[in-house]
Amino acid sequence: MLTPEDWTILRKSAILRDLPAGDLAALVDERSVRSIERGQVLFQQGDPARAFFLVLSGQVKLSRVNPGGDEAIVHIYGSGESFAEAAMFLGGRYPVAAEAVVASRVMHIESDALRRKVAERPEIAFAMMASMSRHLKVLVDQIEKMKLLSADQRVAEFLLGLCGEKTGAVTLTLPHEKSLIANRLGMKPATFSRAIARIRDLGVDVTGNQASIRDTSAVLAFVNRSAEE
Amino acid sequence: MLTPEDWTILRKSAILRDLPAGDLAALVDERSVRSIERGQVLFQQGDPARAFFLVLSGQVKLSRVNPGGDEAIVHIYGSGESFAEAAMFLGGRYPVAAEAVVASRVMHIESDALRRKVAERPEIAFAMMASMSRHLKVLVDQIEKMKLLSADQRVAEFLLGLCGEKTGAVTLTLPHEKSLIANRLGMKPATFSRAIARIRDLGVDVTGNQASIRDTSAVLAFVNRSAEE
DNA sequence: GGTTTCACTTGATAATAGTCAAGCGTCGCG
DNA sequence: CGCGACGCTTGACTATTATCAAGTGAAACC
Secondary structure, eight states: OOOHHHHHHHHHSTTTTTSOHHHHHHHOOGGGEEEEOTTOEEEOTTSBOOEEEEEEESOEEEEEEOTTSOEEEEEEEOTTOEEOHHHHHHTSBOSSEEEESSSEEEEEEEHHHHHHHHHHOTHHHHHHHHHHHHHHHHHHHHHHHHHHOOHHHHHHHHHHHHHTTOOSSEEEEOSSOHHHHHHHTTSOHHHHHHHHHHGGGGTEEEETTEEEESOHHHHHHHHHOOTTO | OOOHHHHHHHHHSTTTTTSOHHHHHHHOOGGGEEEEOTTOEEEOTTSBOOEEEEEEESOEEEEEEOTTSOEEEEEEEOTTOEEOHHHHHHTSBOSSEEEESSSEEEEEEEHHHHHHHHHHOHHHHHHHHHHHHHHHHHHHHHHHHHHHOOHHHHHHHHHHHHHTTOOSSEEEEOSSOHHHHHHHTTSOHHHHHHHHHHGGGGTEEEETTEEEESOHHHHHHHHHOOTTO
Protein backbone atom coordinates (compact mmCIF):
# COMPACT_ATOMS: atom_id res chain seq x y z
CA MET A 1 0.00 0.00 0.00
CA LEU A 2 2.98 2.32 0.48
CA THR A 3 4.58 2.58 -2.94
CA PRO A 4 8.15 3.72 -3.52
CA GLU A 5 6.72 7.00 -4.77
CA ASP A 6 4.98 7.42 -1.43
CA TRP A 7 8.26 7.00 0.41
CA THR A 8 9.84 9.58 -1.84
CA ILE A 9 7.08 12.03 -1.02
CA LEU A 10 7.47 11.36 2.69
CA ARG A 11 11.19 11.81 2.60
CA LYS A 12 10.83 15.07 0.71
CA SER A 13 8.01 16.48 2.80
CA ALA A 14 8.93 19.55 4.79
CA ILE A 15 7.77 18.05 8.01
CA LEU A 16 9.37 14.62 7.93
CA ARG A 17 12.46 15.07 5.86
CA ASP A 18 14.71 15.51 8.88
CA LEU A 19 13.68 12.16 10.26
CA PRO A 20 16.15 9.28 9.74
CA ALA A 21 14.70 6.44 7.67
CA GLY A 22 14.38 4.11 10.65
CA ASP A 23 12.39 6.59 12.68
CA LEU A 24 10.20 7.36 9.74
CA ALA A 25 9.34 3.69 9.37
CA ALA A 26 8.48 3.55 13.08
CA LEU A 27 6.05 6.40 12.68
CA VAL A 28 4.19 5.31 9.58
CA ASP A 29 3.05 2.08 8.05
CA GLU A 30 0.45 0.80 5.61
CA ARG A 31 -2.30 1.28 8.15
CA SER A 32 -1.60 5.01 8.26
CA VAL A 33 -2.72 5.45 4.67
CA ARG A 34 -6.30 6.06 3.71
CA SER A 35 -7.73 6.24 0.23
CA ILE A 36 -10.63 8.61 0.02
CA GLU A 37 -13.09 9.37 -2.72
CA ARG A 38 -13.88 12.79 -4.01
CA GLY A 39 -16.25 14.45 -1.58
CA GLN A 40 -15.40 12.12 1.28
CA VAL A 41 -14.69 13.77 4.59
CA LEU A 42 -11.47 13.11 6.49
CA PHE A 43 -12.60 14.90 9.60
CA GLN A 44 -15.34 17.27 10.56
CA GLN A 45 -15.02 20.67 12.09
CA GLY A 46 -15.23 19.97 15.83
CA ASP A 47 -13.83 16.44 15.78
CA PRO A 48 -11.17 15.76 18.42
CA ALA A 49 -7.79 16.50 16.89
CA ARG A 50 -5.67 13.42 17.39
CA ALA A 51 -3.59 13.33 14.24
CA PHE A 52 -2.15 15.44 11.50
CA PHE A 53 -2.15 14.52 7.84
CA LEU A 54 0.05 14.40 4.81
CA VAL A 55 -1.27 14.22 1.26
CA LEU A 56 0.32 11.45 -0.80
CA SER A 57 -1.77 12.06 -3.88
CA GLY A 58 -4.83 14.07 -4.80
CA GLN A 59 -6.09 17.23 -3.14
CA VAL A 60 -7.70 17.92 0.20
CA LYS A 61 -9.56 21.08 1.07
CA LEU A 62 -9.80 22.60 4.53
CA SER A 63 -12.91 24.65 5.03
CA ARG A 64 -15.17 26.15 7.61
CA VAL A 65 -18.91 26.18 7.45
CA ASN A 66 -20.97 28.68 9.38
CA PRO A 67 -24.31 27.83 10.99
CA GLY A 68 -26.14 29.12 7.91
CA GLY A 69 -24.32 26.67 5.65
CA ASP A 70 -21.98 29.05 3.84
CA GLU A 71 -18.54 27.62 3.29
CA ALA A 72 -15.14 29.33 3.46
CA ILE A 73 -12.23 27.37 2.04
CA VAL A 74 -9.12 28.02 4.07
CA HIS A 75 -6.67 26.20 1.86
CA ILE A 76 -6.33 23.29 -0.52
CA TYR A 77 -3.39 20.97 0.00
CA GLY A 78 -1.73 18.85 -2.67
CA SER A 79 0.74 16.01 -2.74
CA GLY A 80 3.58 16.29 -0.21
CA GLU A 81 1.86 18.91 1.90
CA SER A 82 0.83 18.41 5.48
CA PHE A 83 -2.01 20.01 7.38
CA ALA A 84 -3.68 20.14 10.77
CA GLU A 85 -0.38 20.03 12.65
CA ALA A 86 -1.49 23.02 14.65
CA ALA A 87 -4.85 21.58 15.67
CA MET A 88 -3.27 18.26 16.52
CA PHE A 89 -0.67 20.09 18.47
CA LEU A 90 -3.08 22.13 20.54
CA GLY A 91 -4.89 18.87 21.15
CA GLY A 92 -8.36 20.35 21.11
CA ARG A 93 -10.70 20.02 18.19
CA TYR A 94 -10.23 20.63 14.51
CA PRO A 95 -11.38 24.17 13.75
CA VAL A 96 -11.98 23.23 10.12
CA ALA A 97 -13.29 20.27 8.13
CA ALA A 98 -11.13 18.33 5.67
CA GLU A 99 -12.61 16.89 2.52
CA ALA A 100 -11.07 15.35 -0.59
CA VAL A 101 -11.74 17.40 -3.71
CA VAL A 102 -10.51 14.59 -5.95
CA ALA A 103 -9.84 10.92 -5.13
CA SER A 104 -6.83 11.09 -2.83
CA ARG A 105 -4.50 9.10 -0.66
CA VAL A 106 -3.73 10.61 2.70
CA MET A 107 -1.44 9.50 5.49
CA HIS A 108 -2.26 10.30 9.06
CA ILE A 109 0.21 10.50 11.90
CA GLU A 110 -0.99 10.20 15.46
CA SER A 111 -0.34 12.90 17.95
CA ASP A 112 0.97 10.54 20.63
CA ALA A 113 3.48 8.79 18.39
CA LEU A 114 4.73 12.09 17.06
CA ARG A 115 5.09 13.64 20.48
CA ARG A 116 7.23 10.73 21.58
CA LYS A 117 9.41 11.12 18.51
CA VAL A 118 9.82 14.85 19.04
CA ALA A 119 10.84 14.34 22.65
CA GLU A 120 13.47 11.93 21.51
CA ARG A 121 14.63 13.85 18.43
CA PRO A 122 14.30 17.59 18.84
CA GLU A 123 15.28 18.29 15.24
CA ILE A 124 11.83 17.15 14.23
CA ALA A 125 10.47 20.03 16.24
CA PHE A 126 12.39 22.44 14.03
CA ALA A 127 10.95 20.86 10.94
CA MET A 128 7.45 21.10 12.35
CA MET A 129 7.95 24.70 13.33
CA ALA A 130 9.21 25.50 9.87
CA SER A 131 6.17 23.86 8.37
CA MET A 132 3.83 25.75 10.65
CA SER A 133 5.68 28.96 9.90
CA ARG A 134 5.06 28.47 6.23
CA HIS A 135 1.38 27.90 6.88
CA LEU A 136 1.31 31.09 8.90
CA LYS A 137 2.85 33.01 6.08
CA VAL A 138 0.38 31.61 3.58
CA LEU A 139 -2.49 32.75 5.78
CA VAL A 140 -1.02 36.21 6.30
CA ASP A 141 -0.68 36.52 2.54
CA GLN A 142 -4.26 35.47 2.10
CA ILE A 143 -5.53 38.02 4.60
CA GLU A 144 -3.58 40.79 2.96
CA LYS A 145 -4.93 39.89 -0.45
CA MET A 146 -8.50 39.75 0.76
CA LYS A 147 -8.19 43.18 2.30
CA LEU A 148 -6.18 44.99 -0.33
CA LEU A 149 -6.96 43.51 -3.72
CA SER A 150 -10.06 43.62 -5.90
CA ALA A 151 -11.60 40.43 -7.21
CA ASP A 152 -9.90 40.92 -10.58
CA GLN A 153 -6.54 41.40 -8.92
CA ARG A 154 -6.97 38.36 -6.72
CA VAL A 155 -7.69 36.21 -9.76
CA ALA A 156 -4.68 37.62 -11.60
CA GLU A 157 -2.52 37.06 -8.54
CA PHE A 158 -3.73 33.50 -8.21
CA LEU A 159 -2.77 32.73 -11.79
CA LEU A 160 0.64 34.31 -11.26
CA GLY A 161 1.10 32.08 -8.24
CA LEU A 162 0.48 29.07 -10.43
CA CYS A 163 3.27 30.18 -12.75
CA GLY A 164 5.80 29.64 -9.99
CA GLU A 165 9.21 30.85 -11.11
CA LYS A 166 8.30 31.06 -14.76
CA THR A 167 8.02 34.48 -16.33
CA GLY A 168 7.14 35.85 -19.74
CA ALA A 169 4.67 33.75 -21.71
CA VAL A 170 3.29 30.89 -19.64
CA THR A 171 0.61 28.27 -20.15
CA LEU A 172 -0.74 26.31 -17.23
CA THR A 173 -3.50 24.06 -16.00
CA LEU A 174 -5.91 25.08 -13.27
CA PRO A 175 -5.47 22.83 -10.25
CA HIS A 176 -9.19 22.34 -9.64
CA GLU A 177 -12.68 23.44 -10.49
CA LYS A 178 -13.25 27.11 -10.97
CA SER A 179 -15.92 27.24 -8.30
CA LEU A 180 -13.38 25.95 -5.76
CA ILE A 181 -10.81 28.50 -6.84
CA ALA A 182 -13.45 31.20 -6.55
CA ASN A 183 -14.27 30.23 -2.99
CA ARG A 184 -10.59 30.08 -2.13
CA LEU A 185 -10.21 33.61 -3.40
CA GLY A 186 -13.23 34.72 -1.41
CA MET A 187 -15.65 35.38 -4.24
CA LYS A 188 -18.64 33.78 -5.94
CA PRO A 189 -18.26 31.66 -9.09
CA ALA A 190 -20.11 34.30 -11.11
CA THR A 191 -17.67 36.97 -9.98
CA PHE A 192 -14.72 34.73 -10.79
CA SER A 193 -16.07 34.16 -14.25
CA ARG A 194 -16.51 37.88 -14.88
CA ALA A 195 -13.08 38.62 -13.44
CA ILE A 196 -11.51 36.30 -15.98
CA ALA A 197 -13.43 38.00 -18.75
CA ARG A 198 -12.21 41.39 -17.56
CA ILE A 199 -8.52 40.52 -17.30
CA ARG A 200 -8.56 39.05 -20.78
CA ASP A 201 -7.14 42.29 -22.20
CA LEU A 202 -4.11 41.92 -19.91
CA GLY A 203 -3.15 38.99 -22.09
CA VAL A 204 -4.72 36.33 -19.91
CA ASP A 205 -6.83 33.61 -21.43
CA VAL A 206 -8.63 30.82 -19.62
CA THR A 207 -10.49 28.15 -21.55
CA GLY A 208 -11.70 25.14 -19.62
CA ASN A 209 -8.94 24.32 -17.18
CA GLN A 210 -6.20 25.60 -19.47
CA ALA A 211 -4.86 29.08 -18.88
CA SER A 212 -2.31 31.11 -20.79
CA ILE A 213 -0.58 34.35 -19.91
CA ARG A 214 1.02 36.38 -22.68
CA ASP A 215 3.37 38.26 -20.38
CA THR A 216 3.58 37.72 -16.64
CA SER A 217 5.07 41.15 -16.04
CA ALA A 218 1.95 42.88 -17.35
CA VAL A 219 -0.18 40.81 -15.00
CA LEU A 220 2.17 41.52 -12.11
CA ALA A 221 1.89 45.25 -12.77
CA PHE A 222 -1.88 44.96 -12.66
CA VAL A 223 -1.81 43.12 -9.33
CA ASN A 224 0.54 45.65 -7.78
CA ARG A 225 -1.49 48.59 -8.93
CA SER A 226 -3.26 50.04 -5.94
CA ALA A 227 -6.81 51.21 -5.98
CA GLU A 228 -6.31 54.93 -6.39
CA GLU A 229 -4.32 55.15 -9.55
CA MET B 1 14.55 48.25 33.45
CA LEU B 2 12.92 44.85 33.95
CA THR B 3 10.31 45.36 36.64
CA PRO B 4 8.81 42.54 38.71
CA GLU B 5 5.65 42.96 36.62
CA ASP B 6 7.71 42.32 33.51
CA TRP B 7 8.98 39.07 34.94
CA THR B 8 5.46 38.05 35.79
CA ILE B 9 4.41 38.69 32.22
CA LEU B 10 7.36 36.70 30.91
CA ARG B 11 6.67 33.78 33.18
CA LYS B 12 3.03 33.74 32.15
CA SER B 13 3.59 34.17 28.44
CA ALA B 14 2.58 31.17 26.37
CA ILE B 15 5.93 30.95 24.74
CA LEU B 16 8.30 31.18 27.69
CA ARG B 17 6.35 29.77 30.58
CA ASP B 18 7.86 26.31 30.25
CA LEU B 19 11.33 27.70 30.66
CA PRO B 20 12.94 27.29 34.11
CA ALA B 21 13.78 30.61 35.74
CA GLY B 22 17.51 30.22 35.22
CA ASP B 23 17.17 29.59 31.51
CA LEU B 24 14.82 32.49 31.19
CA ALA B 25 17.36 34.78 32.79
CA ALA B 26 19.98 33.53 30.38
CA LEU B 27 17.80 34.39 27.42
CA VAL B 28 16.66 37.86 28.41
CA ASP B 29 18.14 40.84 30.20
CA GLU B 30 17.64 44.58 30.40
CA ARG B 31 19.21 45.08 27.02
CA SER B 32 16.46 43.02 25.43
CA VAL B 33 13.83 45.58 26.31
CA ARG B 34 13.03 48.51 24.10
CA SER B 35 10.68 51.36 24.84
CA ILE B 36 9.01 52.68 21.75
CA GLU B 37 6.83 55.68 21.12
CA ARG B 38 3.50 55.59 19.43
CA GLY B 39 4.07 55.37 15.69
CA GLN B 40 7.64 54.14 16.04
CA VAL B 41 8.58 51.17 13.90
CA LEU B 42 10.05 48.03 15.43
CA PHE B 43 10.92 46.48 12.11
CA GLN B 44 10.02 47.05 8.50
CA GLN B 45 8.48 44.63 6.09
CA GLY B 46 11.50 43.05 4.37
CA ASP B 47 13.97 43.46 7.24
CA PRO B 48 16.02 40.34 8.00
CA ALA B 49 14.18 38.35 10.65
CA ARG B 50 16.65 37.77 13.44
CA ALA B 51 14.45 37.95 16.53
CA PHE B 52 10.95 37.50 17.77
CA PHE B 53 9.18 39.82 20.16
CA LEU B 54 7.07 39.87 23.26
CA VAL B 55 4.95 42.81 24.32
CA LEU B 56 5.50 43.85 27.93
CA SER B 57 3.14 46.80 27.80
CA GLY B 58 1.30 48.77 25.17
CA GLN B 59 0.18 47.55 21.77
CA VAL B 60 2.01 46.67 18.59
CA LYS B 61 0.41 46.30 15.21
CA LEU B 62 1.62 44.03 12.44
CA SER B 63 0.68 45.22 9.01
CA ARG B 64 1.46 44.92 5.36
CA VAL B 65 1.63 47.77 2.95
CA ASN B 66 1.24 47.26 -0.76
CA PRO B 67 3.20 49.22 -3.36
CA GLY B 68 0.34 51.71 -3.69
CA GLY B 69 0.49 52.55 0.00
CA ASP B 70 -2.67 50.82 1.24
CA GLU B 71 -2.23 49.14 4.58
CA ALA B 72 -3.65 45.84 5.84
CA ILE B 73 -3.39 45.25 9.55
CA VAL B 74 -2.75 41.59 10.21
CA HIS B 75 -3.07 41.69 13.97
CA ILE B 76 -2.54 43.88 17.00
CA TYR B 77 -0.72 42.35 19.94
CA GLY B 78 -1.06 43.39 23.55
CA SER B 79 0.78 42.74 26.76
CA GLY B 80 2.04 39.16 27.20
CA GLU B 81 1.64 38.25 23.56
CA SER B 82 4.49 37.29 21.27
CA PHE B 83 4.81 37.75 17.56
CA ALA B 84 7.11 37.11 14.60
CA GLU B 85 8.18 33.72 15.89
CA ALA B 86 7.39 32.24 12.53
CA ALA B 87 9.40 34.76 10.51
CA MET B 88 12.31 34.48 12.91
CA PHE B 89 12.06 30.78 12.64
CA LEU B 90 12.11 30.63 8.86
CA GLY B 91 15.06 32.96 9.09
CA GLY B 92 14.20 34.97 6.01
CA ARG B 93 12.69 38.41 6.16
CA TYR B 94 9.74 39.78 8.05
CA PRO B 95 6.71 39.62 5.77
CA VAL B 96 5.04 42.40 7.78
CA ALA B 97 6.01 45.62 9.51
CA ALA B 98 5.63 46.12 13.27
CA GLU B 99 4.72 49.50 14.69
CA ALA B 100 3.64 50.64 18.16
CA VAL B 101 0.11 51.98 18.20
CA VAL B 102 0.60 53.39 21.71
CA ALA B 103 3.80 53.93 23.68
CA SER B 104 4.98 50.39 24.42
CA ARG B 105 7.73 48.30 25.91
CA VAL B 106 8.78 45.33 23.87
CA MET B 107 11.26 42.58 24.55
CA HIS B 108 13.14 40.94 21.71
CA ILE B 109 14.69 37.51 21.78
CA GLU B 110 17.37 36.64 19.29
CA SER B 111 16.99 33.72 16.97
CA ASP B 112 20.43 32.28 17.72
CA ALA B 113 20.04 32.30 21.47
CA LEU B 114 16.63 30.76 21.24
CA ARG B 115 17.73 28.04 18.87
CA ARG B 116 20.46 27.04 21.27
CA LYS B 117 17.98 26.88 24.11
CA VAL B 118 15.54 24.80 22.11
CA ALA B 119 18.25 22.31 21.17
CA GLU B 120 19.11 21.95 24.80
CA ARG B 121 15.54 21.93 26.16
CA PRO B 122 13.09 20.46 23.70
CA GLU B 123 10.08 21.29 25.87
CA ILE B 124 10.48 24.89 24.75
CA ALA B 125 9.79 23.68 21.26
CA PHE B 126 6.40 22.46 22.39
CA ALA B 127 5.61 25.82 23.90
CA MET B 128 6.65 27.58 20.72
CA MET B 129 4.58 25.23 18.60
CA ALA B 130 1.59 25.80 20.81
CA SER B 131 2.03 29.54 20.46
CA MET B 132 2.32 29.31 16.71
CA SER B 133 -0.69 27.03 16.60
CA ARG B 134 -2.74 29.64 18.38
CA HIS B 135 -1.62 32.27 15.90
CA LEU B 136 -2.63 29.96 13.09
CA LYS B 137 -6.06 29.54 14.55
CA VAL B 138 -6.48 33.28 14.96
CA LEU B 139 -5.64 33.77 11.31
CA VAL B 140 -7.99 31.03 10.15
CA ASP B 141 -10.74 32.66 12.17
CA GLN B 142 -9.98 35.97 10.57
CA ILE B 143 -10.11 34.55 7.06
CA GLU B 144 -13.40 32.87 7.73
CA LYS B 145 -14.89 36.08 9.06
CA MET B 146 -13.69 38.14 6.11
CA LYS B 147 -15.23 35.68 3.68
CA LEU B 148 -18.47 34.89 5.43
CA LEU B 149 -19.58 37.90 7.44
CA SER B 150 -20.88 41.30 6.42
CA ALA B 151 -19.28 44.45 7.77
CA ASP B 152 -22.03 44.82 10.38
CA GLN B 153 -21.54 41.25 11.52
CA ARG B 154 -17.78 41.62 11.73
CA VAL B 155 -18.16 44.66 13.95
CA ALA B 156 -20.67 42.85 16.17
CA GLU B 157 -18.39 39.84 16.34
CA PHE B 158 -15.44 42.02 17.26
CA LEU B 159 -17.35 43.56 20.16
CA LEU B 160 -18.41 40.11 21.33
CA GLY B 161 -14.79 39.04 21.28
CA LEU B 162 -13.97 41.92 23.61
CA CYS B 163 -16.56 40.64 26.06
CA GLY B 164 -14.53 37.51 26.64
CA GLU B 165 -16.44 35.10 28.84
CA LYS B 166 -18.95 37.66 30.00
CA THR B 167 -22.51 37.32 28.79
CA GLY B 168 -25.73 39.26 29.24
CA ALA B 169 -25.27 43.00 29.69
CA VAL B 170 -21.68 44.07 29.24
CA THR B 171 -19.87 47.37 29.10
CA LEU B 172 -16.37 47.60 27.74
CA THR B 173 -13.66 49.89 26.45
CA LEU B 174 -12.41 49.78 22.89
CA PRO B 175 -8.75 48.72 22.84
CA HIS B 176 -7.68 51.33 20.30
CA GLU B 177 -8.79 53.91 17.80
CA LYS B 178 -11.79 53.11 15.70
CA SER B 179 -9.88 53.58 12.47
CA LEU B 180 -7.44 50.86 13.56
CA ILE B 181 -10.25 48.52 14.46
CA ALA B 182 -11.86 49.22 11.11
CA ASN B 183 -8.70 48.29 9.25
CA ARG B 184 -8.30 45.18 11.35
CA LEU B 185 -11.80 44.15 10.36
CA GLY B 186 -11.07 44.85 6.72
CA MET B 187 -13.24 47.89 6.21
CA LYS B 188 -12.95 51.67 5.94
CA PRO B 189 -13.52 53.95 8.95
CA ALA B 190 -16.66 55.32 7.34
CA THR B 191 -18.08 51.83 6.96
CA PHE B 192 -17.20 51.02 10.55
CA SER B 193 -18.98 54.10 11.74
CA ARG B 194 -22.11 53.25 9.78
CA ALA B 195 -21.98 49.64 10.94
CA ILE B 196 -22.08 50.80 14.54
CA ALA B 197 -25.04 53.03 13.78
CA ARG B 198 -26.85 50.09 12.17
CA ILE B 199 -26.33 47.59 14.98
CA ARG B 200 -27.56 50.09 17.54
CA ASP B 201 -31.01 48.49 17.47
CA LEU B 202 -29.45 45.19 18.53
CA GLY B 203 -28.82 46.83 21.88
CA VAL B 204 -25.26 47.91 21.10
CA ASP B 205 -24.09 51.39 21.91
CA VAL B 206 -20.68 52.88 21.26
CA THR B 207 -19.85 56.38 22.42
CA GLY B 208 -16.24 57.45 22.23
CA ASN B 209 -14.21 54.45 23.27
CA GLN B 210 -16.91 53.14 25.61
CA ALA B 211 -19.20 50.41 24.35
CA SER B 212 -22.17 48.73 25.96
CA ILE B 213 -24.13 45.66 24.94
CA ARG B 214 -27.59 45.16 26.36
CA ASP B 215 -27.64 41.40 25.74
CA THR B 216 -24.75 39.45 24.25
CA SER B 217 -27.02 36.62 23.12
CA ALA B 218 -28.94 38.93 20.76
CA VAL B 219 -25.65 40.07 19.24
CA LEU B 220 -24.44 36.49 18.96
CA ALA B 221 -27.60 35.51 17.11
CA PHE B 222 -27.02 38.36 14.67
CA VAL B 223 -23.44 37.27 13.99
CA ASN B 224 -24.46 33.66 13.42
CA ARG B 225 -27.23 34.58 11.07
CA SER B 226 -26.16 33.69 7.56
CA ALA B 227 -26.80 35.92 4.60
CA GLU B 228 -29.82 34.19 3.09
CA GLU B 229 -32.24 34.13 5.99
C1' DG C 1 -8.56 81.93 24.42
C1' DG C 2 -8.42 80.91 20.10
C1' DT C 3 -6.77 78.16 16.55
C1' DT C 4 -5.16 73.92 14.66
C1' DT C 5 -5.32 69.17 14.42
C1' DC C 6 -7.26 64.90 14.53
C1' DA C 7 -10.67 61.29 14.82
C1' DC C 8 -14.97 60.47 13.84
C1' DT C 9 -19.59 60.98 11.64
C1' DT C 10 -22.69 61.75 7.95
C1' DG C 11 -24.41 62.60 3.29
C1' DA C 12 -24.37 61.95 -1.70
C1' DT C 13 -22.64 59.21 -5.19
C1' DA C 14 -19.99 55.59 -7.48
C1' DA C 15 -17.83 51.18 -7.80
C1' DT C 16 -17.79 46.53 -6.71
C1' DA C 17 -19.54 42.16 -5.80
C1' DG C 18 -23.62 39.32 -4.87
C1' DT C 19 -28.18 37.37 -6.27
C1' DC C 20 -31.30 35.18 -9.18
C1' DA C 21 -32.15 33.08 -13.17
C1' DA C 22 -31.65 31.57 -17.83
C1' DG C 23 -28.87 29.29 -21.17
C1' DC C 24 -24.93 26.48 -22.91
C1' DG C 25 -21.79 22.69 -23.42
C1' DT C 26 -19.87 18.35 -21.59
C1' DC C 27 -19.95 14.21 -19.46
C1' DG C 28 -21.88 10.07 -17.70
C1' DC C 29 -25.60 6.88 -17.73
C1' DG C 30 -29.81 4.29 -18.60
C1' DC D 1 -29.32 7.96 -28.47
C1' DG D 2 -31.36 11.01 -25.34
C1' DC D 3 -31.70 12.53 -20.62
C1' DG D 4 -30.00 14.70 -16.58
C1' DA D 5 -26.62 16.45 -13.81
C1' DC D 6 -23.23 19.57 -13.38
C1' DG D 7 -20.11 23.40 -13.94
C1' DC D 8 -19.61 27.49 -16.19
C1' DT D 9 -21.05 31.83 -18.32
C1' DT D 10 -23.94 35.77 -18.95
C1' DG D 11 -27.57 39.20 -18.21
C1' DA D 12 -30.40 42.14 -15.39
C1' DC D 13 -30.89 43.77 -11.04
C1' DT D 14 -29.80 44.58 -6.06
C1' DA D 15 -27.02 45.08 -2.06
C1' DT D 16 -22.97 46.30 0.02
C1' DT D 17 -19.02 48.88 0.59
C1' DA D 18 -15.87 52.51 -0.95
C1' DT D 19 -15.06 57.24 -2.20
C1' DC D 20 -15.20 62.04 -1.78
C1' DA D 21 -16.25 65.71 0.80
C1' DA D 22 -18.24 68.48 4.27
C1' DG D 23 -19.05 69.14 8.96
C1' DT D 24 -18.66 68.33 14.18
C1' DG D 25 -16.51 68.01 18.53
C1' DA D 26 -12.76 67.37 21.50
C1' DA D 27 -8.16 67.52 22.72
C1' DA D 28 -3.70 69.85 22.06
C1' DC D 29 -0.88 73.68 21.35
C1' DC D 30 0.76 78.31 21.11
